[in-house]
Amino acid sequence: MAARILLYDDNEALRWSMESLIADHEDLDLLAAMPDAQNLAADLLVFNPDVVLMDIDMPGINGVEAVRLIRQTNENLPVIMLTVFDDNENIFNAICAGASGYILKRYASEEIPAAIRNVMSGGAPMTGSVARKVLQMVPVAKSEEQENYNLSKRETELLQLLVNGFSYKMIGFELNISIDTVRSHIKKIYDKLHVHSATEAVSLAIKKRII
Missing domain, CATH: 3.40.50.2300 (Response regulator)
Incomplete structure (x- = not known):
């Protein structure tokens, strides 16, 4: 339905x-x-x-x-x-x-x-840039250790652009790669972070200080 x-x-x-x-x-x-x-x-x-x-x-x-x-x-x-x-x-x-x-x-x-x-x-x-502003209002415990999610350099770079509020098209333009390649990287990032959406990825990236 x-x-x-x-x-x-x-x-x-x-x-x-x-x-x-x-x-x-x-x-x-x-x-x-x-x-x-x-x-x-x-x-x-x-x-x-x-x-x-x-x-x-x-x-x-x-x-x-x-x-x-x-x-x-x-x-x-x-x-x-x-x-x-x-x-x-x-x-x-x-x-x-x-x-x-x-x-x-x-x-x-x-x-x-x-x-x-x-x-x-x-x-x-939430759009990535909005999620970042919301999460910045919540203090992160200094004792929280950064977890290693084994992101590649390109995946980390792409995740940073997501946090900055870039759309898939904007990411493709910024990194000079196709939309299909962006989607492929995004899928790998989701798998490594154990998330299912850009909002969850952005939230985790900021909370865990991945980037």
Whole structure:
């Protein structure tokens, strides 16, 4: 059964783009794309979504306020913030309000489908650069020893780019390698780190001081 998705964003071009993107995935179903969250409570009752994609900067009720409203009645509905903002204040406010994930719009075409599946499985998907900022707010114990994951020089280099928020295409351009080669390296990194997503890889890399 396809995951039922509700989108809120005041940018019409972005709504059309997301509709086209999600339509390409049989396991995802965009129920509706709303320009604002004015009728949020009624929308949730009518559509009963599995996941909500929420823009932060909207007229009337903004995305952070909308997440707070959702959490008043539903603590478990996954809400992924879809935004251009990667500053600490917006990230902090969204997470404190109860957001389940935080994806930057410039990476939406590459990250949103996987982010939806991730959050449906209980994950907290975040664009790499956002995950780094979140994790930097949490102090790392000085006594924690660095574990050897046997990453090659190229794999370590690629992992650093992931932590810096690079997309697969950007990594390929930076390292002058094909997207398929990037994917091959990423798979090997995931296997060595025992993770299943870029967010998990970035989180582990920072927590364990791998890079």
